[in-house]
Amino acid sequence: MTESESESKFLKSYNPKDFDSPLCTVDMAIIAVEAGELKVLLVQRSEHPHKGCWALPGGFADLKRDNSIEATAHRKLAEKTGIKTPYLEQVESIGNAMRDPRGWSITLLYFALIDFEALSIKEGAVTGSEQTQWMSIHDALKCELAFDHALLLRKAINRLRNKTRYTALPISLMPETFTLTELQTMFELILGTSLQKKSFRRRLEASGLLIGSGDMRSTARRPAALFKRSDSFKSDHVFPGLLDVEIESL
Amino acid sequence: MTESESESKFLKSYNPKDFDSPLCTVDMAIIAVEAGELKVLLVQRSEHPHKGCWALPGGFADLKRDNSIEATAHRKLAEKTGIKTPYLEQVESIGNAMRDPRGWSITLLYFALIDFEALSIKEGAVTGSEQTQWMSIHDALKCELAFDHALLLRKAINRLRNKTRYTALPISLMPETFTLTELQTMFELILGTSLQKKSFRRRLEASGLLIGSGDMRSTARRPAALFKRSDSFKSDHVFPGLLDVEIESL
DNA sequence: CCAATAGTGTCTATTAGACAGTATTTC
DNA sequence: GAAATACTGTCTAATAGACACTATTGG
16 A cells, blocks of 8 residues: 555544544634724624623634635624725634633634724624624723633734834724824824824835825815825835834733 | 523533534744754654654644643643743644645644753654654755645744844743853844844843853853843843844745 | 914934954963 | 954934924814
8 A cells, every 4th residue: 555545545534523622713803993992893692602791703614615714704704894805913822721611712813903984884783693883992891701802802902002013004994095193093092192293204104105195184274185005005014113102011 | 591501501512523623733833053053843744644744743732631722832842842941932823724634724833942952852852653853944944844834834933033133032042151142143043144243232231131140151262251041031022123134034 | 363283394312233443362 | 472252432324202393274
């Protein structure tokens, strides 16, 4: 018997269910800004365990439909928000015997940043019999989420905050066009501090990530130039230096 | 029936094996420096699939013995190297339908940095009937590792290189005491470039991570001061600025 | 003209790069 | 003293912080 015959014979008799395997899920911290607050999308669990509790959206990978875990994450996101091209990043995987009463369980945590205005499914939507809600990060961390989802949410927010110090990531939370002041306000909201206007504008100018749209936002006072993402835009662009900001770790 | 009775009834009738679940493994890129080269610990697979191929050490979590995936990673590391307190960091999780011929599979990738001299199990050890080997990173990336392990190794090395630009991580690869020149050589080995001696010493001095051991290394020429980790040492200390170095992404 | 917001000029502080210069050892 | 390696002095370059200043709008 050749090696390859031996291998295919082995594979034929192999049944993954013969082994103890952890439960394996994908969970998502889907983040947007609405009404001047950082919010996260929560789902009310319609099944045990933790029935009735608010939780991060997520669930088991559908091995028949999803070719990869990113595909699972994209599918979940599209189901909940209708958005197909978000900023999506894997944060971390947490696995242990205690986090789920059904037994040893692993979750792959992703976070997604979306422009709230681009949502096709908004407030209070009911998807597949599950109630969903946008809750402020602050409230969500206090409100006893299901499983260890408070921990997961903290990990996602910490990642967002850290990356906001040296990347252009928050631009993913902005609409098509926006003013520099609006963008700075978004950075400040995430970091929880105020930033120097000059420094902020300098680094964006130097990055070449944005380009003037030609239009102005006319308000009660002096109008501000509107910008949009340039051709070379990448949301994980790394600026040359760090923003010098304390981050309170959640 | 109360909610909690309802939940415990649900849990009693719940069987994880009723659901399709991916195979779930932990894989480790265990890295050390020997003979002036970055090396990775490889294991020759004694079973199908990819029998006979070199692979990153790893395997299924033992749900009975391991309380968490970090525990699994630590256990695997101790089994292969005898080392209990390495630098250990989760890199990423990769999951898809193609990476393992047995079916949909997820791996949680860790990387560990160890001081080669501290190894209790060295060259050519046979652990549990498996042959192991320290191979240079360069060779390992060329030699057709099992599964997608070449990809995993690239991800681990890229992470190590990136972090070497702004953290003190390579110190985890050093013995108890060492000279600054030896440490700089370690950084240069990882980054694949030479560094400015003055800049290098300045940032270490300012960090307070190291403290003179009092001894000197006596060589053929002027002796060099020996340093050791100070009380405030943390291997993931972040320096204030980046080393200005191109990194060729593997 | 005033209030308010948009946007700029410019000085300082910090930190890395460059590289030449000094120090200490063995032979 | 020569060779080699350890270590330092110091100038430049890049980039963020601070903050006052000018510009442009509506009323």
